[in-house]
Amino acid sequence: MAEQPVDVEPGGENVAGETPAPEPEAVTDDTTVHDEDVELERTIGLTGGLAIGIGTMIGAGIFVFPGLAADNAGLAATLSFAIGGLVALLVALPTSELATAMPRSGGGYYFISRSLGTAGGAIVGLGLWLGLVFAAAFYLVGLGHYVVAVSAEIGITLSLGPAPPHVVLGLLFGAALTALSVAGTERTAALQNVIVVVLLVILTGVLSYGVLDALGVFGRQTVPDTFFSKGYSPVLSTAALVFTSYLGFAQVATVAGEIKRPSRNLPLAMVGSVIVVTVFYAVTILVATSTFGADRLGTFGETAMVNVGRNLLGLPGAVLILVAGLLATFSSANASILSASRSIYALSRDALLPRKASEINLKYGTPHVALAMAGGPILVLVATDSVEILAEVASFLHLVMYALICVALLVLRRRNPAWYDPDFRMPGAPALPAIGAVASVALIAFMNLASIVIGVVIMVLSYGWYRYYADDVRLKGDI
Amino acid sequence: MTRPSVLVPIRVLEGESLPEGVPELLANAHVVLLGYHVVPGQTAPGQARMQFEEKALTRLEEFETVFSEAGATVDHRLVFTHDAQQTIDRQIRENDCLAALVPRAVTELEDILVAVRGTVGVDRLARVVAGLFADREMDVTLYHVTSEDETDADVDVLLDGLADRLADENVDPDRIETRTDRDVKPVDAIADLAESYDCVVMGESDPTLSTFVFGMPADQVADRFLGPVLVVQREPTDDE
Numbered sequence: 028m029a030e031q032p033v034d035v036e037p038g039g040e041n042v043a044g045e046t047p048a049p050e051p052e053a054v055t056d057d058t059t060v061h062d063e064d065v066e067l068e069r070t071i072g073l074t075g076g077l078a079i080g081i082g083t084m085i086g087a088g089i090f091v092f093p094g095l096a097a098d099n100a101g102l103a104a105t106l107s108f109a110i111g112g113l114v115a116l117l118v119a120l121p122t123s124e125l126a127t128a129m130p131r132s133g134g135g136y137y138f139i140s141r142s143l144g145t146a147g148g149a150i151v152g153l154g155l156w157l158g159l160v161f162a163a164a165f166y167l168v169g170l171g172h173y174v175v176a177v178s179a180e181i182g183i184t185l186s187l188g189p190a191p192p193h194v195v196l197g198l199l200f201g202a203a204l205t206a207l208s209v210a211g212t213e214r215t216a217a218l219q220n221v222i223v224v225v226l227l228v229i230l231t232g233v234l235s236y237g238v239l240d241a242l243g244v245f246g247r248q249t250v251p252d253t254f255f256s257k258g259y260s261p262v263l264s265t266a267a268l269v270f271t272s273y274l275g276f277a278q279v280a281t282v283a284g285e286i287k288r289p290s291r292n293l294p295l296a297m298v299g300s301v302i303v304v305t306v307f308y309a310v311t312i313l314v315a316t317s318t319f320g321a322d323r324l325g326t327f328g329e330t331a332m333v334n335v336g337r338n339l340l341g342l343p344g345a346v347l348i349l350v351a352g353l354l355a356t357f358s359s360a361n362a363s364i365l366s367a368s369r370s371i372y373a374l375s376r377d378a379l380l381p382r383k384a385s386e387i388n389l390k391y392g393t394p395h396v397a398l399a400m401a402g403g404p405i406l407v408l409v410a411t412d413s414v415e416i417l418a419e420v421a422s423f424l425h426l427v428m429y430a431l432i433c434v435a436l437l438v439l440r441r442r443n444p445a446w447y448d449p450d451f452r453m454p455g456a457p458a459l460p461a462i463g464a465v466a467s468v469a470l471i472a473f474m475n476l477a478s479i480v481i482g483v484v485i486m487v488l489s490y491g492w493y494r495y496y497a498d499d500v501r502l503k504g505d506i
Numbered sequence: 507m508t509r510p511s512v513l514v515p516i517r518v519l520e521g522e523s524l525p526e527g528v529p530e531l532l533a534n535a536h537v538v539l540l541g542y543h544v545v546p547g548q549t550a551p552g553q554a555r556m557q558f559e560e561k562a563l564t565r566l567e568e569f570e571t572v573f574s575e576a577g578a579t580v581d582h583r584l585v586f587t588h589d590a591q592q593t594i595d596r597q598i599r600e601n602d603c604l605a606a607l608v609p610r611a612v613t614e615l616e617d618i619l620v621a622v623r624g625t626v627g628v629d630r631l632a633r634v635v636a637g638l639f640a641d642r643e644m645d646v647t648l649y650h651v652t653s654e655d656e657t658d659a660d661v662d663v664l665l666d667g668l669a670d671r672l673a674d675e676n677v678d679p680d681r682i683e684t685r686t687d688r689d690v691k692p693v694d695a696i697a698d699l700a701e702s703y704d705c706v707v708m709g710e711s712d713p714t715l716s717t718f719v720f721g722m723p724a725d726q727v728a729d730r731f732l733g734p735v736l737v738v739q740r741e742p743t744d745d746e
Contacts, residue, residue: 048556057596058585058596059552061559063563064581064583064584065563065583065584065586066584066585067552067555067585068551068585068587068588068589068592068593068596070588070589132552208548211546211548284551285550285551285588365547365548369550372550372552372553376552376553376556382556385556386557387545387549387554387557392545392549392554393546393548393549394553
């Protein structure tokens with residue numbers, strides 16, 4: 028099967044005189060084919076795709092947010108997670124359709140630049156890079172909290188200079204992960220798969236016990252609670268906050284160019300990972316709140332799940348959750364750094380960033396400039412230690428992309444250019460993508476003002492960069 | 507006679523050049539020259555292409571010229587990949603290659619060892635040996651390790667049949683020898699015997715639990731034998 032690629036001849040040049048790289052000639056199940064018999068092998072299967080999606084998402088939703096969410100919305104935080112999952116699903120469907128029509132690296136950025144033009148592409152592309160940077164910083168702060176909790180569990184109180192210990196640890200892990208990505212030649216992808224499997228096994232075990240416990244099987248009283256204990260409006264603002272736990276499916280699209288049998292595996296990996304994590308999140312919140320009640324859960328902060336584990340299964344439960352939390356936040360941060368580097372590559376390929384940015388070093392074969400452009404800002408952001416702002420800005424920048432993905436789908440369906448031939452067509456168009464676009468924007472409205480301001484400033488700066496650096500670059504396909 | 511197509515995989519950017527003697531070895535072949543470059547998981551293959559395509563293509567074209575000058579017909583491919591084995595397997599399938607070469611230097615080509623496993627795949631083995639070595643000044647030894655459930659008569663039929671077929675296809679019958687051993691481990695026996703030959707031709711086995719644990723016999727032989735090994739590929743199955 029050789030499919031027609033997007034009918035686009037990128038043109039123009041940026042201020043440095045670089046032009047966008049030519050598009051490939053064809054896309055097959057196994058390769059992307061360029062001229063002169065040069066091929067790019069597709070090596071990530073369905074399992075790998077699911078591992079990227081689930082591995083990116085599950086860290087935040089289960090190991091960082093339950094306490095924060097319960098603090099904000101009470102038991103109704105369950106509903107907040109459900110709303111987040113619904114929005115994610117509404118966006119995962121159009122993303123899947125576009126990805127099967129254009130299985131190229133860069134994901135959402137690629138779809139939008141080819142269907143809505145360079146300006147939209149630049150805003151989304153730079154936003155995706157920075158969104159992932161914010162997300163990675165958020166995961167690293169969470170990771171820091173888990174390491175502190177682990178030390179507390181074995182009786183060591185960490186004191187690491189003037190900054191709070193979890194921030195120092197977050198910085199150390201951030202620097203180590205970046206260095207590892209540059210110099211590591213091990214098979215990180217295989218490691219990611221193993222981590223995700225271990226995580227799912229631990230979670231399924233602890234949660235199954237928790238559900239039986241909540242149902243009263245073990246004869247213990249659960250804590251009764253009013254559902255909307257904090258009122259109705261926090262449900263939506265909490266949904267906006269916890270949406271960071273649903274960003275991972277788009278990371279599958281950033282490696283779309285490396286997925287085998289893209290027409291089958293991309294939709295399955297994206298929609299599948301959203302469904303899997305939504306179920307896990309809902310059960311987690313249910314178990315967590317029925318163990319402690321939302322109010323007490325809220326007082327435990329970022330590592331609330333450790334207390335849940337301990338309450339259910341004693342010390343082994345706490346240890347299991349701690350191990351899982353470390354693995355989960357680590358894998359989320361790792362996946363985000365790698366995706367950020369892929370987005371930088373896609374931007375640099377299209378001359379929206381200097382070609383130098385995607386340069387590969389000869390010693391390790393890794394993109395050290397792009398990784399540094401991800402790792403550097405991440406460290407700055409970790410140092411701010413503002414978990415909620417980091418999470419919300421990450422969500423903001425992704426939600427803008429999601430809304431535009433929905434718009435892109437509507438435009439492509441309407442104009443129906445000859446090259447647009449997705450193997451997966453989402454049901455319910457145009458109504459569902461329209462709802463997806465509106466819901467994405469609506470979630471933004473419920474964020475903190477500070478997050479919205481930061482997000483808007485980043486978008487304006489991105490647009491400014493495009494006008495300054497790459498005003499002349501044309502990426503829009505024939506639509 | 508049709509030229510047998512042989513895959514020659516070269517890690518084109520890691521200084522791996524065309525080993526000495528390989529163009530002469532494959533002078534009668536249709537060479538599918540695969541230049542590949544393995545990138546780590548952190549790097550998108552396309553990223554490597556942007557940077558290295560030109561350099562890699564230049565080198566591949568140089569190699570292509572060397573093969574053509576030696577007498578082969580050549581097609582080249584350049585692939586950037588995370589997984590070399592997947593790429594090599596796919597190229598063998600897509601280009602319908604009869605054999606793949608483990609490219610190693612060979613100074614003089616005087617004798618080749620052909621390891622014959624059994625009747626399965628013997629046709630492809632014959633096409634490779636006859637295609638590459640007919641009408642050339644070389645000694646061909648057909649070697650078989652007899653297993654417990656085979657009689658010597660079975661083996662004679664097998665090896666003589668192959669020898670006759672090769673003779674029909676213009677391999678000098680006076681230069682064909684047969685040899686068998688019993689009660690030895692095939693991989694060790696082939697690898698030991700190979701030391702006195704310039705090149706080994708052997709079939710790829712069906713994957714079994716033991717090949718999964720210890721690796722393919724052809725790979726094991728290639729690990730020990732320092733010269734070039736031609737690995738004759740299995741018949742492609744329909745579901746691929």
